Amino acid sequence: xxxxxxxxxxxxxxxxxxxxxxxxxxxxxxxxxxxxxxxxxxxxxxxxxxxxxxxxxxxxxxxxxxxxxxxxxxxxxxxxxxxxxxxxxxxxxxxxxxxxxxxxxxxxxxxxxxxxxxxxxxxxxxxxxxxxxxxxxxxxxxxxxxxxxxxxxxxxxxxxxxxxxxxxxxxxxxxxxxxxxxxxxxxxxxxxxxxxxxxxxxxxxxxxxxxxxxxxxxxxxxxxxxxxxxxxxxxxxxxxxxxxxxxxxxxxxxxxxxxxxxxxxxxxxxxxxxxxxxxxxxxxxxxxxxxxxxxxxxxxx
Amino acid sequence: xxxxxxxxxxxxxxxxxxxxxxxxxxxxxxxxxxxxxxxxxxxxxxxxxxxxxxxxxxxxxxxxxxxxxxxxxxxxxxxxxxxxxxxxxxxxxxxxxxxxxxxxxxxxxxxxxxxxxxxxxxxxxxxxxxxxxxxxxxxxxxx
Ligand code: HEM
Ligand code: SF4
Ligand code: FES
Numbered sequence: 001x002x003x004x005x006x007x008x009x010x011x012x013x014x015x016x017x018x019x020x021x022x023x024x025x026x027x028x029x030x031x032x033x034x035x036x037x038x039x040x041x042x043x044x045x046x047x048x049x050x051x052x053x054x055x056x057x058x059x060x061x062x063x064x065x066x067x068x069x070x071x072x073x074x075x076x077x078x079x080x081x082x083x084x085x086x087x088x089x090x091x092x093x094x095x096x097x098x099x100x101x102x103x104x105x106x107x108x109x110x111x112x113x114x115x116x117x118x119x120x121x122x123x124x125x126x127x128x129x130x131x132x133x134x135x136x137x138x139x140x141x142x143x144x145x146x147x148x149x150x151x152x153x154x155x156x157x158x159x160x161x162x163x164x165x166x167x168x169x170x171x172x173x174x175x176x177x178x179x180x181x182x183x184x185x186x187x188x189x190x191x192x193x194x195x196x197x198x199x200x201x202x203x204x205x206x207x208x209x210x211x212x213x214x215x216x217x218x219x220x221x222x223x224x225x226x227x228x229x230x231x232x233x234x235x236x237x238x239x240x241x242x243x244x245x246x247x248x249x250x251x252x253x254x255x256x257x258x259x260x261x262x263x264x265x266x267x268x269x270x271x272x273x274x275x276x277x278x279x280x281x282x283x284x285x286x287x288x289x290x291x292x293x294x295x296x297x298x299x300x301x
Numbered sequence: 302x303x304x305x306x307x308x309x310x311x312x313x314x315x316x317x318x319x320x321x322x323x324x325x326x327x328x329x330x331x332x333x334x335x336x337x338x339x340x341x342x343x344x345x346x347x348x349x350x351x352x353x354x355x356x357x358x359x360x361x362x363x364x365x366x367x368x369x370x371x372x373x374x375x376x377x378x379x380x381x382x383x384x385x386x387x388x389x390x391x392x393x394x395x396x397x398x399x400x401x402x403x404x405x406x407x408x409x410x411x412x413x414x415x416x417x418x419x420x421x422x423x424x425x426x427x428x429x430x431x432x433x434x435x436x437x438x439x440x441x442x443x444x
Pocket of ligand 3: 096114116117118119120121122124135136
Protein backbone atom coordinates (compact mmCIF):
# COMPACT_ATOMS: atom_id res chain seq x y z
CA UNK A 1 0.00 0.00 0.00
CA UNK A 2 0.95 3.62 0.19
CA UNK A 3 4.37 4.55 1.41
CA UNK A 4 2.84 7.74 2.69
CA UNK A 5 0.93 5.97 5.38
CA UNK A 6 1.92 6.82 8.88
CA UNK A 7 0.74 5.84 12.29
CA UNK A 8 -1.63 8.63 13.29
CA UNK A 9 -0.15 9.08 16.74
CA UNK A 10 3.40 9.34 15.47
CA UNK A 11 3.02 12.03 12.87
CA UNK A 12 0.50 14.73 12.08
CA UNK A 13 -1.75 14.23 9.13
CA UNK A 14 -0.08 14.57 5.77
CA UNK A 15 -1.33 17.70 4.14
CA UNK A 16 0.06 18.29 0.67
CA UNK A 17 -1.19 21.86 0.61
CA UNK A 18 0.50 22.80 3.85
CA UNK A 19 3.68 21.22 2.63
CA UNK A 20 3.60 23.44 -0.39
CA UNK A 21 2.49 26.78 0.95
CA UNK A 22 4.41 27.68 4.12
CA UNK A 23 7.66 29.13 2.70
CA UNK A 24 5.85 31.90 0.82
CA UNK A 25 2.90 32.31 3.05
CA UNK A 26 5.08 33.98 5.67
CA UNK A 27 6.70 36.45 3.35
CA UNK A 28 3.45 37.25 1.60
CA UNK A 29 1.11 37.53 4.57
CA UNK A 30 1.91 41.22 4.82
CA UNK A 31 0.89 42.17 1.32
CA UNK A 32 -2.23 39.99 1.32
CA UNK A 33 -2.90 39.75 -2.41
CA UNK A 34 -6.26 38.49 -3.64
CA UNK A 35 -4.55 35.24 -4.56
CA UNK A 36 -3.24 34.97 -1.03
CA UNK A 37 -6.67 35.65 0.37
CA UNK A 38 -8.07 32.92 -1.84
CA UNK A 39 -5.44 30.47 -0.65
CA UNK A 40 -6.11 31.46 2.92
CA UNK A 41 -9.80 30.78 2.51
CA UNK A 42 -9.00 27.48 0.88
CA UNK A 43 -6.78 26.53 3.80
CA UNK A 44 -9.32 27.55 6.37
CA UNK A 45 -11.85 25.43 4.54
CA UNK A 46 -9.39 22.56 4.52
CA UNK A 47 -8.78 22.84 8.24
CA UNK A 48 -12.50 22.93 8.89
CA UNK A 49 -13.04 19.88 6.72
CA UNK A 50 -10.26 18.06 8.50
CA UNK A 51 -11.85 18.76 11.84
CA UNK A 52 -15.16 17.54 10.47
CA UNK A 53 -13.46 14.45 9.14
CA UNK A 54 -12.01 13.69 12.55
CA UNK A 55 -15.45 13.91 14.04
CA UNK A 56 -17.14 11.67 11.51
CA UNK A 57 -14.55 9.02 12.36
CA UNK A 58 -14.10 7.20 9.13
CA UNK A 59 -11.34 5.39 10.96
CA UNK A 60 -11.85 1.66 10.85
CA UNK A 61 -14.58 1.95 8.22
CA UNK A 62 -14.42 1.06 4.60
CA UNK A 63 -14.69 3.62 1.86
CA UNK A 64 -16.90 2.86 -1.09
CA UNK A 65 -15.32 3.83 -4.40
CA UNK A 66 -16.87 3.43 -7.84
CA UNK A 67 -14.26 3.24 -10.53
CA UNK A 68 -14.74 3.62 -14.27
CA UNK A 69 -13.61 0.54 -16.19
CA UNK A 70 -13.00 0.22 -19.89
CA UNK A 71 -10.56 -1.68 -22.02
CA UNK A 72 -11.04 -2.02 -25.76
CA UNK A 73 -8.69 -5.01 -25.87
CA UNK A 74 -10.55 -7.13 -23.36
CA UNK A 75 -13.88 -8.47 -24.46
CA UNK A 76 -15.53 -8.23 -21.07
CA UNK A 77 -14.47 -4.61 -20.65
CA UNK A 78 -15.37 -3.17 -24.03
CA UNK A 79 -18.62 -1.88 -22.64
CA UNK A 80 -17.67 0.85 -20.13
CA UNK A 81 -18.92 0.24 -16.61
CA UNK A 82 -18.30 1.14 -12.98
CA UNK A 83 -16.75 -1.31 -10.53
CA UNK A 84 -17.35 -1.00 -6.80
CA UNK A 85 -14.54 -1.41 -4.32
CA UNK A 86 -14.72 -1.24 -0.54
CA UNK A 87 -11.37 -0.09 0.76
CA UNK A 88 -10.45 -0.08 4.45
CA UNK A 89 -9.99 3.52 5.49
CA UNK A 90 -6.91 4.72 7.22
CA UNK A 91 -6.37 8.24 8.45
CA UNK A 92 -5.02 10.56 5.77
CA UNK A 93 -5.99 8.22 2.95
CA UNK A 94 -6.17 9.84 -0.46
CA UNK A 95 -8.13 8.88 -3.54
CA UNK A 96 -4.90 7.57 -5.03
CA UNK A 97 -4.20 5.45 -1.93
CA UNK A 98 -7.64 3.91 -2.26
CA UNK A 99 -7.04 3.11 -5.93
CA UNK A 100 -3.68 1.58 -5.15
CA UNK A 101 -5.28 -0.54 -2.47
CA UNK A 102 -8.03 -1.64 -4.79
CA UNK A 103 -5.51 -2.58 -7.46
CA UNK A 104 -3.10 -4.38 -5.12
CA UNK A 105 -5.70 -6.23 -3.10
CA UNK A 106 -8.73 -6.72 -5.33
CA UNK A 107 -8.10 -6.33 -9.04
CA UNK A 108 -4.60 -6.16 -10.49
CA UNK A 109 -5.99 -5.15 -13.87
CA UNK A 110 -7.22 -1.79 -12.54
CA UNK A 111 -5.17 0.71 -14.50
CA UNK A 112 -4.24 4.29 -13.66
CA UNK A 113 -1.17 6.50 -13.82
CA UNK A 114 0.65 7.63 -10.73
CA UNK A 115 4.17 8.21 -9.63
CA UNK A 116 5.22 10.78 -7.05
CA UNK A 117 2.20 10.65 -4.72
CA UNK A 118 2.95 14.19 -3.70
CA UNK A 119 1.26 16.38 -6.28
CA UNK A 120 4.35 17.04 -8.32
CA UNK A 121 4.46 14.61 -11.25
CA UNK A 122 1.00 15.42 -12.52
CA UNK A 123 0.12 11.86 -13.55
CA UNK A 124 -2.98 11.21 -11.52
CA UNK A 125 -5.59 13.82 -12.38
CA UNK A 126 -8.97 12.08 -12.31
CA UNK A 127 -12.58 13.12 -12.44
CA UNK A 128 -13.58 12.57 -8.82
CA UNK A 129 -17.15 13.16 -7.71
CA UNK A 130 -17.75 15.49 -10.61
CA UNK A 131 -14.64 17.58 -10.67
CA UNK A 132 -11.07 17.30 -11.84
CA UNK A 133 -8.75 16.55 -8.94
CA UNK A 134 -5.34 15.06 -8.31
CA UNK A 135 -5.81 11.63 -6.78
CA UNK A 136 -2.83 12.01 -4.47
CA UNK A 137 -3.91 15.45 -3.24
CA UNK A 138 -7.53 14.62 -2.50
CA UNK A 139 -8.43 13.32 0.93
CA UNK A 140 -11.17 10.69 0.98
CA UNK A 141 -12.50 12.28 4.16
CA UNK A 142 -13.44 15.37 2.13
CA UNK A 143 -15.62 13.45 -0.29
CA UNK A 144 -19.12 12.14 -0.06
CA UNK A 145 -19.53 8.43 -0.68
CA UNK A 146 -19.64 6.54 -2.90
CA UNK A 147 -16.60 8.25 -4.37
CA UNK A 148 -16.99 8.15 -8.13
CA UNK A 149 -13.65 8.04 -9.92
CA UNK A 150 -13.55 8.51 -13.67
CA UNK A 151 -10.90 9.33 -16.24
CA UNK A 152 -10.52 13.00 -17.18
CA UNK A 153 -13.38 14.17 -19.39
CA UNK A 154 -12.66 15.45 -22.88
CA UNK A 155 -9.66 13.28 -23.34
CA UNK A 156 -9.96 9.93 -24.97
CA UNK A 157 -9.86 6.98 -22.64
CA UNK A 158 -7.16 4.47 -23.38
CA UNK A 159 -7.97 2.11 -20.55
CA UNK A 160 -9.75 2.49 -17.20
CA UNK A 161 -8.52 5.80 -15.76
CA UNK A 162 -5.79 6.32 -18.33
CA UNK A 163 -6.47 9.02 -20.90
CA UNK A 164 -4.58 10.01 -24.00
CA UNK A 165 -2.44 13.04 -23.07
CA UNK A 166 -0.81 13.48 -26.49
CA UNK A 167 -2.97 16.38 -27.58
CA UNK A 168 -2.47 18.19 -24.28
CA UNK A 169 1.30 17.85 -24.62
CA UNK A 170 1.13 19.10 -28.21
CA UNK A 171 -0.67 22.23 -27.05
CA UNK A 172 1.88 22.74 -24.29
CA UNK A 173 4.75 22.48 -26.76
CA UNK A 174 3.11 24.77 -29.28
CA UNK A 175 3.69 27.83 -27.09
CA UNK A 176 7.46 27.16 -27.12
CA UNK A 177 7.78 26.60 -23.39
CA UNK A 178 11.50 27.27 -23.11
CA UNK A 179 13.71 30.25 -22.48
CA UNK A 180 14.75 31.87 -25.75
CA UNK A 181 16.97 34.77 -24.83
CA UNK A 182 19.82 35.02 -27.34
CA UNK A 183 21.88 37.89 -25.96
CA UNK A 184 23.42 36.39 -22.88
CA UNK A 185 25.38 38.45 -20.37
CA UNK A 186 29.09 38.77 -21.11
CA UNK A 187 31.35 36.28 -19.41
CA UNK A 188 30.78 32.61 -19.72
CA UNK A 189 29.57 32.02 -16.19
CA UNK A 190 27.53 35.19 -15.72
CA UNK A 191 24.05 34.55 -14.41
CA UNK A 192 20.93 35.87 -16.01
CA UNK A 193 19.49 37.71 -13.07
CA UNK A 194 15.81 38.18 -12.53
CA UNK A 195 14.44 40.83 -10.21
CA UNK A 196 12.57 39.67 -7.13
CA UNK A 197 9.46 41.48 -8.32
CA UNK A 198 9.57 39.76 -11.67
CA UNK A 199 10.09 36.41 -10.02
CA UNK A 200 7.03 37.05 -7.84
CA UNK A 201 5.04 37.92 -10.95
CA UNK A 202 5.72 34.64 -12.70
CA UNK A 203 5.96 32.54 -9.55
CA UNK A 204 2.53 30.96 -9.61
CA UNK A 205 2.68 30.33 -13.34
CA UNK A 206 5.87 28.28 -12.95
CA UNK A 207 4.12 25.74 -10.77
CA UNK A 208 2.26 23.88 -13.47
CA UNK A 209 2.72 20.11 -13.23
CA UNK A 210 1.15 19.32 -16.62
CA UNK A 211 -1.69 17.32 -15.13
CA UNK A 212 -4.28 18.53 -17.68
CA UNK A 213 -7.01 18.97 -15.07
CA UNK A 214 -7.59 22.51 -16.32
CA UNK A 215 -7.84 21.52 -19.96
CA UNK A 216 -10.28 18.79 -19.04
CA UNK A 217 -12.50 21.18 -17.08
CA UNK A 218 -12.66 23.77 -19.84
CA UNK A 219 -15.72 23.45 -22.01
CA UNK A 220 -14.25 25.76 -24.64
CA UNK A 221 -11.33 23.36 -25.01
CA UNK A 222 -13.88 20.55 -25.20
CA UNK A 223 -15.59 22.16 -28.16
CA UNK A 224 -12.52 23.50 -29.94
CA UNK A 225 -9.74 21.00 -30.20
CA UNK A 226 -7.31 23.60 -31.50
CA UNK A 227 -7.75 25.90 -28.52
CA UNK A 228 -4.42 26.19 -26.73
CA UNK A 229 -6.08 25.67 -23.37
CA UNK A 230 -5.38 27.17 -19.95
CA UNK A 231 -2.19 25.28 -19.18
CA UNK A 232 -0.47 26.18 -22.45
CA UNK A 233 -1.53 29.81 -22.17
CA UNK A 234 -0.26 29.85 -18.61
CA UNK A 235 3.04 28.48 -19.91
CA UNK A 236 3.15 31.27 -22.46
CA UNK A 237 2.47 33.74 -19.65
CA UNK A 238 5.35 32.35 -17.64
CA UNK A 239 7.76 33.27 -20.44
CA UNK A 240 6.07 36.34 -21.89
CA UNK A 241 6.13 37.99 -18.47
CA UNK A 242 9.72 37.04 -17.78
CA UNK A 243 11.71 40.24 -18.19
CA UNK A 244 14.90 38.42 -19.02
CA UNK A 245 13.68 37.80 -22.53
CA UNK A 246 13.95 40.60 -25.08
CA UNK A 247 10.99 42.59 -26.29
CA UNK A 248 10.96 40.92 -29.73
CA UNK A 249 10.73 37.51 -28.14
CA UNK A 250 7.83 38.66 -26.02
CA UNK A 251 6.14 39.95 -29.16
CA UNK A 252 6.71 36.63 -30.84
CA UNK A 253 5.10 34.92 -27.85
CA UNK A 254 2.15 37.27 -27.92
CA UNK A 255 1.68 36.53 -31.61
CA UNK A 256 1.38 32.85 -30.76
CA UNK A 257 -1.20 33.32 -28.06
CA UNK A 258 -3.32 35.83 -29.93
CA UNK A 259 -3.94 33.49 -32.84
CA UNK A 260 -7.43 32.41 -33.72
CA UNK A 261 -7.43 29.54 -31.24
CA UNK A 262 -5.46 31.36 -28.57
CA UNK A 263 -6.41 33.60 -25.66
CA UNK A 264 -9.49 35.06 -27.30
CA UNK A 265 -11.27 31.72 -27.08
CA UNK A 266 -11.31 32.02 -23.31
CA UNK A 267 -14.78 32.97 -22.12
CA UNK A 268 -13.79 33.47 -18.48
CA UNK A 269 -15.77 30.60 -17.04
CA UNK A 270 -13.12 30.09 -14.34
CA UNK A 271 -13.45 26.31 -14.52
CA UNK A 272 -9.69 25.88 -14.93
CA UNK A 273 -8.84 28.15 -12.01
CA UNK A 274 -11.19 26.21 -9.78
CA UNK A 275 -9.70 22.82 -10.51
CA UNK A 276 -5.98 23.60 -10.77
CA UNK A 277 -4.32 21.56 -8.02
CA UNK A 278 -1.42 24.00 -7.88
CA UNK A 279 -3.71 27.00 -7.32
CA UNK A 280 -2.47 28.81 -10.39
CA UNK A 281 -4.74 31.79 -11.12
CA UNK A 282 -5.19 30.68 -14.72
CA UNK A 283 -8.05 32.96 -15.72
CA UNK A 284 -6.17 35.94 -14.33
CA UNK A 285 -3.13 35.04 -16.41
CA UNK A 286 -5.19 34.54 -19.55
CA UNK A 287 -6.92 37.88 -19.05
CA UNK A 288 -3.61 39.62 -18.51
CA UNK A 289 -2.27 38.18 -21.75
CA UNK A 290 -5.38 39.39 -23.56
CA UNK A 291 -4.66 42.90 -22.31
CA UNK A 292 -0.99 42.58 -23.26
CA UNK A 293 -2.00 41.47 -26.76
CA UNK A 294 -4.32 44.44 -27.14
CA UNK A 295 -1.66 46.84 -25.85
CA UNK A 296 0.87 45.46 -28.32
CA UNK A 297 -1.52 45.95 -31.22
CA UNK A 298 -2.49 49.44 -30.14
CA UNK A 299 1.08 50.65 -29.95
CA UNK A 300 1.34 53.57 -32.37
CA UNK A 301 4.43 55.22 -30.95
CA UNK B 302 -2.26 4.04 -28.85
CA UNK B 303 -4.87 1.42 -29.28
CA UNK B 304 -8.55 2.07 -29.71
CA UNK B 305 -10.06 4.58 -27.40
CA UNK B 306 -13.44 5.40 -26.06
CA UNK B 307 -14.99 8.79 -26.58
CA UNK B 308 -17.65 9.54 -24.01
CA UNK B 309 -19.25 12.22 -26.12
CA UNK B 310 -21.57 15.05 -25.29
CA UNK B 311 -23.03 13.46 -22.22
CA UNK B 312 -20.02 14.82 -20.35
CA UNK B 313 -20.92 18.37 -21.00
CA UNK B 314 -24.64 18.66 -20.69
CA UNK B 315 -25.42 15.52 -18.75
CA UNK B 316 -23.31 16.95 -15.96
CA UNK B 317 -25.03 20.27 -15.55
CA UNK B 318 -25.42 19.60 -11.86
CA UNK B 319 -21.68 19.80 -11.52
CA UNK B 320 -21.28 23.12 -13.30
CA UNK B 321 -19.61 25.88 -11.33
CA UNK B 322 -20.74 29.49 -10.97
CA UNK B 323 -18.62 30.74 -13.85
CA UNK B 324 -20.05 28.16 -16.23
CA UNK B 325 -23.62 29.07 -15.37
CA UNK B 326 -22.81 32.74 -15.79
CA UNK B 327 -21.48 31.99 -19.26
CA UNK B 328 -24.50 29.94 -20.29
CA UNK B 329 -26.97 32.53 -18.99
CA UNK B 330 -25.07 35.35 -20.63
CA UNK B 331 -25.15 33.70 -24.05
CA UNK B 332 -28.79 32.82 -23.65
CA UNK B 333 -29.84 36.30 -22.55
CA UNK B 334 -27.71 37.97 -25.23
CA UNK B 335 -29.45 36.05 -27.99
CA UNK B 336 -32.90 36.58 -26.47
CA UNK B 337 -32.18 40.31 -26.54
CA UNK B 338 -31.23 40.12 -30.22
CA UNK B 339 -34.47 38.24 -30.87
CA UNK B 340 -36.42 40.91 -29.05
CA UNK B 341 -34.71 43.58 -31.12
CA UNK B 342 -36.39 42.19 -34.26
CA UNK B 343 -39.86 41.94 -32.75
CA UNK B 344 -39.36 45.43 -31.39
CA UNK B 345 -38.56 46.71 -34.88
CA UNK B 346 -41.60 44.92 -36.28
CA UNK B 347 -43.91 46.51 -33.72
CA UNK B 348 -42.45 49.97 -34.11
CA UNK B 349 -42.78 49.67 -37.90
CA UNK B 350 -46.53 49.91 -37.50
CA UNK B 351 -45.82 53.64 -37.12
CA UNK B 352 -45.11 53.67 -40.87
CA UNK B 353 -48.58 52.35 -41.57
CA UNK B 354 -49.97 54.86 -39.07
CA UNK B 355 -48.20 57.68 -40.90
CA UNK B 356 -49.87 56.51 -44.10
CA UNK B 357 -53.21 57.02 -42.38
CA UNK B 358 -54.11 53.37 -41.75
CA UNK B 359 -56.39 52.69 -38.80
CA UNK B 360 -57.30 49.71 -36.63
CA UNK B 361 -60.37 49.03 -34.52
CA UNK B 362 -59.48 48.13 -30.93
CA UNK B 363 -62.33 47.52 -28.50
CA UNK B 364 -64.85 49.28 -30.74
CA UNK B 365 -62.65 52.35 -31.03
CA UNK B 366 -60.95 53.36 -34.24
CA UNK B 367 -57.34 54.37 -33.60
CA UNK B 368 -54.29 54.74 -35.83
CA UNK B 369 -52.35 51.60 -36.72
CA UNK B 370 -49.47 52.25 -34.31
CA UNK B 371 -51.54 52.98 -31.23
CA UNK B 372 -53.83 50.10 -32.12
CA UNK B 373 -50.98 47.61 -32.40
CA UNK B 374 -49.58 48.62 -29.05
CA UNK B 375 -52.93 48.61 -27.31
CA UNK B 376 -53.78 45.26 -28.82
CA UNK B 377 -50.53 43.72 -27.60
CA UNK B 378 -50.64 45.31 -24.17
CA UNK B 379 -54.12 43.98 -23.55
CA UNK B 380 -52.84 40.40 -23.76
CA UNK B 381 -51.80 38.76 -20.50
CA UNK B 382 -49.14 36.65 -22.21
CA UNK B 383 -47.49 39.80 -23.57
CA UNK B 384 -47.27 41.24 -20.06
CA UNK B 385 -45.65 38.04 -18.81
CA UNK B 386 -43.19 38.15 -21.67
CA UNK B 387 -42.36 41.74 -20.82
CA UNK B 388 -41.45 40.72 -17.29
CA UNK B 389 -39.34 37.95 -18.79
CA UNK B 390 -37.65 40.42 -21.10
CA UNK B 391 -36.84 42.67 -18.17
CA UNK B 392 -35.36 39.73 -16.29
CA UNK B 393 -33.24 38.78 -19.27
CA UNK B 394 -32.10 42.35 -19.90
CA UNK B 395 -31.28 43.10 -16.26
CA UNK B 396 -29.30 39.90 -15.86
CA UNK B 397 -27.45 40.54 -19.11
CA UNK B 398 -26.54 44.07 -18.06
CA UNK B 399 -25.46 43.14 -14.53
CA UNK B 400 -23.50 40.10 -15.65
CA UNK B 401 -22.17 42.15 -18.57
CA UNK B 402 -20.73 44.61 -16.06
CA UNK B 403 -19.28 41.67 -14.15
CA UNK B 404 -17.66 40.40 -17.36
CA UNK B 405 -16.22 43.84 -18.08
CA UNK B 406 -14.63 43.82 -14.63
CA UNK B 407 -13.28 40.34 -15.30
CA UNK B 408 -11.81 41.58 -18.58
CA UNK B 409 -10.10 44.40 -16.72
CA UNK B 410 -8.76 41.93 -14.19
CA UNK B 411 -10.65 43.49 -11.30
CA UNK B 412 -12.02 41.36 -8.51
CA UNK B 413 -11.32 38.03 -10.20
CA UNK B 414 -11.31 36.23 -6.87
CA UNK B 415 -14.91 37.30 -6.24
CA UNK B 416 -16.21 36.29 -9.65
CA UNK B 417 -18.56 33.65 -8.24
CA UNK B 418 -19.98 36.04 -5.67
CA UNK B 419 -20.55 38.74 -8.25
CA UNK B 420 -22.45 36.20 -10.35
CA UNK B 421 -24.70 35.29 -7.44
CA UNK B 422 -25.15 38.99 -6.71
CA UNK B 423 -26.25 39.56 -10.33
CA UNK B 424 -28.79 36.77 -9.98
CA UNK B 425 -30.20 38.04 -6.69
CA UNK B 426 -30.36 41.65 -7.90
CA UNK B 427 -32.08 40.54 -11.07
CA UNK B 428 -34.62 38.63 -9.01
CA UNK B 429 -35.33 41.61 -6.76
CA UNK B 430 -35.70 44.04 -9.65
CA UNK B 431 -37.97 41.69 -11.57
CA UNK B 432 -40.23 41.02 -8.60
CA UNK B 433 -40.43 44.73 -7.87
CA UNK B 434 -41.43 45.41 -11.48
CA UNK B 435 -44.31 42.95 -11.61
CA UNK B 436 -47.00 45.35 -10.28
CA UNK B 437 -46.02 47.95 -12.86
CA UNK B 438 -46.05 45.51 -15.75
CA UNK B 439 -49.32 43.91 -14.74
CA UNK B 440 -51.16 47.22 -14.28
CA UNK B 441 -54.59 47.21 -15.90
CA UNK B 442 -54.13 43.95 -17.74
CA UNK B 443 -57.21 42.04 -18.92
CA UNK B 444 -59.52 45.06 -18.79
C1 HEM C 1 -25.81 47.73 -20.75
C2 HEM C 1 -26.15 46.75 -21.55
C3 HEM C 1 -25.23 45.58 -21.94
C4 HEM C 1 -24.04 45.19 -21.41
C5 HEM C 1 -23.26 45.77 -20.24
C6 HEM C 1 -23.62 44.03 -22.18
C7 HEM C 1 -22.44 43.35 -21.98
C8 HEM C 1 -22.04 42.28 -22.75
C9 HEM C 1 -20.72 41.69 -22.69
C10 HEM C 1 -19.59 42.14 -21.79
C11 HEM C 1 -20.70 40.66 -23.57
C12 HEM C 1 -19.51 39.76 -23.88
C13 HEM C 1 -19.55 38.50 -23.13
C14 HEM C 1 -18.27 37.73 -23.30
O1 HEM C 1 -17.19 38.21 -22.87
O2 HEM C 1 -18.33 36.64 -23.85
C15 HEM C 1 -21.99 40.59 -24.21
C16 HEM C 1 -22.35 39.66 -25.15
C17 HEM C 1 -23.52 39.72 -25.88
N1 HEM C 1 -24.51 40.67 -25.77
FE1 HEM C 1 -24.56 42.19 -24.43
N2 HEM C 1 -24.55 43.77 -23.15
C18 HEM C 1 -25.55 44.70 -23.04
C19 HEM C 1 -26.68 44.81 -23.81
C20 HEM C 1 -27.02 43.98 -24.85
C21 HEM C 1 -28.17 44.12 -25.72
C22 HEM C 1 -29.17 45.25 -25.64
C23 HEM C 1 -28.15 43.06 -26.59
C24 HEM C 1 -29.08 42.69 -27.71
C25 HEM C 1 -29.66 43.53 -28.48
C26 HEM C 1 -26.99 42.25 -26.28
C27 HEM C 1 -26.64 41.10 -26.94
C28 HEM C 1 -25.49 40.39 -26.70
C29 HEM C 1 -25.13 39.19 -27.41
C30 HEM C 1 -25.92 38.50 -28.51
C31 HEM C 1 -23.92 38.78 -26.89
C32 HEM C 1 -23.08 37.57 -27.32
C33 HEM C 1 -23.52 36.36 -26.58
C34 HEM C 1 -22.65 35.22 -26.96
O3 HEM C 1 -21.57 35.11 -26.38
O4 HEM C 1 -23.06 34.45 -27.82
N3 HEM C 1 -26.32 42.83 -25.22
N4 HEM C 1 -22.79 41.60 -23.67
S1 SF4 D 1 -2.29 24.72 -14.96
FE1 SF4 D 1 -2.85 23.59 -13.08
S2 SF4 D 1 -4.52 22.22 -13.75
FE2 SF4 D 1 -3.50 22.95 -15.60
S3 SF4 D 1 -1.98 21.37 -16.12
FE3 SF4 D 1 -0.93 22.92 -14.88
S4 SF4 D 1 -1.10 22.20 -12.76
FE4 SF4 D 1 -2.60 21.03 -13.96
S1 FES E 1 1.03 10.86 -8.22
FE1 FES E 1 2.28 12.53 -8.87
S2 FES E 1 0.85 14.14 -8.94
FE2 FES E 1 -0.31 12.60 -7.98
